Amino acid sequence: MFGLKSYIRAQKHKKAMTFLKLNFVLVVGFAIAYRLADYLLATYPDLAQHWGLGTIKQVDSFYSYLYFSLITQSGVGFGGILPDGNNVITTNSTLIKILSVLQLISVILMLTWTI
Numbered sequence: 001m002f003g004l005k006s007y008i009r010a011q012k013h014k015k016a017m018t019f020l021k022l023n024f025v026l027v028v029g030f031a032i033a034y035r036l037a038d039y040l041l042a043t044y045p046d047l048a049q050h051w052g053l054g055t056i057k058q059v060d061s062f063y064s065y066l067y068f069s070l071i072t073q074s075g076v077g078f079g080g081i082l083p084d085g086n087n088v089i090t091t092n093s094t095l096i097k098i099l100s101v102l103q104l105i106s107v108i109l110m111l112t113w114t115i
Helices: 002-043 045-051 062-074 094-114
Strands: 054-056 091-093
Touching: 002 045, 002 054, 002 062, 002 091, 002 094, 045 054, 054 094, 062 094, 091 094
Parallel strands: none
Antiparallel strands: 054 091
8 A cells, every 4th residue: 555655656746847847948948939039030120020020129138038938837927027127028029929829838738748
């Protein structure tokens, strides 16, 4: 009986660790994708306008994209304000919106896969 309890506890711990690792990879991966999306908009504004991907004033720091990705991944919601009082991301990008939807879908898939 004790062996079965230990096995079940170990499996739950293994799933929890898999969940945390996957969550971390997704947060960092989408932060990089957000950064690259805004870099694309800043570098090729004519192409972005032609494809209807939005506009950008400036590419933000990686910290802003990481914070935005973490807020999206956790499902807390977009407050839009960083701790220093600035906006999270200063972009009006359709590409960022598409990536946000993909990230939210990845959260649902990750939860169903690990649970």
